[in-house]
Amino acid sequence: MRANLQWLVILTVIALAAQGLTQVLPPYFGQLLILACINAILAVSLNLVNGLSGQFSLGQAGFMAVGAYTAASLNVFGLGFLHGTPLGDQAALLLSLLAAAIASGFVGYLVGLPTLRLRGDYLAIVTLGFGEIIRVIILNIQAVGGARGFISIPNSTSAFLVVFLLSAFVLLTHRFVMASQGRALLAIRENEIAAEAMGVDTTTYKVGAFVVSSAVAGVAGGLFAHYLSYINPSSFDFMKSVEIVIMVVLGGMGSVSGAILAAFILTFLPEALRPLQDWTHVDLRMVIYSFLLIVMMLVRPQGMLGRREIWELFKPRSPQ
């Protein structure tokens, strides 16, 4: 139990370091860092479903959208009285993120309960369709701006909060995987029939993983909305879902650290390739990006880290 306090201190230090880094770095890099961390939270959330429980969801951007719009609406329309002081702004943000998690988790439950009877390609198609439904619904709600987008959301997301939440999610995911409940989920990924025969309530665990994954994606959406202070339904389209899937696959299905590594690479790579455009006068970024993905899938189809974690690479394979 005392280790929890130590971890809290460690997470706080990491988050403070990130906050300091964004103050020192040019704003452009600071912004990229925060967006990379938000992407990493999304990748960690999807890793719960695609990596750990072995299902294949293609609708993560939909849950992110639910979270983004819920948090933004609550903060703008409901919590205006808290605004003004820095403390009030942060309190309003935290409440909005909580609401985002609950709303996205609830929507995840509604979608997950019927669809998790499906598996593989079928689940992917249903979740893909669902993500689009959410986007189209939001597009038609005038109260949140419709196609014009939701403007003037308080700009209260800090590097501290984003990095703190990301580190906390990583720690909790790791603890979950090491516990009995985590083993039950991994067993479903490995062999669903055997997991059921060994006493794992597979339906509950699959739906549970889906709900938690949706809730975390909702938090990422809320952070995203409060960072850019403007959101638009097209930020949460099918390509966003695909991007998150690519992060999980590239990092290695089931590897939390791999998902984060991939989220950083995929956020920074298109930006790092920007100078190339000045040089060639053609936008080759997406060509190179796609090419790298193809090479990756040919050379290392299991992803960068496979199913291992970064910290497992450095210790020898001991018997225990």
Next chain:
Amino acid sequence: MLNHSEQRKSVLEAENITLSFGGLVAVDRFSMVLREGELAGLIGPNGAGKTTVFNMLSAIYRPQSGDVRVMDHSILGLKPHQVLRRGLVRTFQNIRLFKDLTVEKNIQVAFHHANPYGFAAALVHTDHYFDIEKHYAERTEELMNVLELGHRRGALAGALPYGDQKKLEIARALATGAKILLLDEPAAGMNPQESLWLMRMIEKVRDQFKLSVLLIEHDMKVVMGICEKIYVMDHGVRIAEGTPQQIQKDPRVIEAYLGMRNKK
């Protein structure tokens, strides 16, 4: 024969269970009783419907008619994980291990159905959590020693040799704590020494863990060597039941396995 089996309590009963796939009747009104502490065998030629019976006994399939009772309670409509909680566990003919997990984790998954600590305890690492995990590690160690898997610590299940995978499946089934054990061809693919070892092992764990065992097996040496009672199936129907001696002499069994003598 020291057989007082008829007085022993029945732990698993199938009563006229029937299942057809399309027009094919895979199992036709099959009945059997497994008694406490008994070691029974289910044999028959390929395609006789043995595994289908197992799938109905473990609730993977639901029989179209008839009833399956575990400890005197019907399991119709339950899911396999609920049947496990009633005390019945099975292994699979085509090994179904959690291939990318270590040997230890494969065994520990089987503890989960009775796991006492909650989700929150796992996330905040309470003392209770550590106590239980320590207890799990010890029990895992015990089971690995019983099945002679101690030298495979830390190995991925999918990387084990075939014989060890079979052992691990049995270890995992024992880890559930269920008292009724259904083994689907445990000796398949084993060489004669391994089969012999397996026979002794099954008897040993039956006595040590107070199990009742039903096994499907093609290796007649194993079946005749350890089973007190044998059920024979052919074309979905039970054609004989009895002790190994009775079964070996039964003309219907000989016919099912070897064909009719004067076939015109």
